[in-house]
Amino acid sequence: MNGQTKELSKNIFNSTVLVSSLGYFVDIYDLILFGIVRIPSLTFLGVHGSQLIDSGVYLLNMQMGGMLIGGIIWGILGDKKGRISVLFGSIFLYSAANFANAWVGSVQMYAILRFLAGVGLAGELGAAVTLVNETMTKETRGYGTAMVATIGVMGAILAAVIGEEYNWQTAYIVGGILGLLILIMRISLFESGMYKSIRTSDVNKGQFLKLFTSKDRFFRYLNCILIGLPIWYVVGVLITFSPEFGKFLGVTGPILAGKSIMFTYIGLIFGDFISGFLSQFLKSRKKAVAIFIVLTGIFVIVYLFSHGLSPVYFYSLCVLLGISIGYWAVFVTTASEQFGTNLRATVTTTVPNFIRGSVIPITLVFGLLRIPFGLVYSALIVGVISVIIAFISLYNLKETYGVELDYVEKI
16 A cells, blocks of 8 residues: 555545544434423423423434434435435434424424434434444454544533523524534545445345344344343433432432433443443453443442432442443444445444334333332343343354454345
């Protein structure tokens, strides 16, 4: 490789990782923002009392529904039309929805826009990780995806700051502006060479249903999803209902869900960075994920059986939980590395959105068990089951560190 080619590769690496990271930053900003501005925005629309919870759940479910549908749409488009097209389309959609959110006049309009934002948000991470994995060398791509996740998660911190310091309309406008700025930056990105090599071929690309027509592909896909269960168990149960847990465990001061989320995401920043670099150091995705799943199990038990803490120590536990579930970067990278170029974007985009959707059955089971077992032990049962399933799924996956990705699935 001559000096000019080396320099070009270096530029592609830098721009791809940086712009993908900033795109995921805006993605996380918008994903978290609704939870922060839910009450002031709904109050502005005339929603009060218990309806704040009902309307909030409705809007959150609309956003989640959009993400589940969007994950499939963008994943298929990523394999059929290219990774870059998804990075442009997804960020344009959720940036436009963000802008429009600032001027909603009814809950129904709010719901439509949260659905559209969810569809847009669904495409960002999967396309970014796929592009980074296919652009970098097999020995270094783990560093790139770790940086994407680490920088991206910082968007939650900005959302917390903007949401607290400014009114909810301004917070949405800021998200829209940030998204459009990233859209402009993406003009400089190059399409993946691996994808370009099959773009005009007759290879079947983006065939989502083909993931279910082969036993091998189906179980690879299912295991990729299930190793993420502990992540969204922690977020969906322990952190979302942290005020209730704090009260039950006798925390000496009030616990705010917004602060719990913020401190958890601070932990996630460090966790994503550490897990990504650890997988490179160990030369193993599976070992890195296993270590973090063990840490998650340990901190879940500490969280559930720590009584009489001060709010400072409670929020410190949220940080530790955030670190322990910070294998998100390695989780998505592993999913991307399990499949060929013609299905890679479909898998990498749908897997994180399906595991986000696992919050629904997780919280449902938690709610059903809470009546006979109580708050703590119902959470413990669901947590133990999530960790066990994640370990079994991880065991069944092949190691993908350093594997060659330039191949296609025979479908």
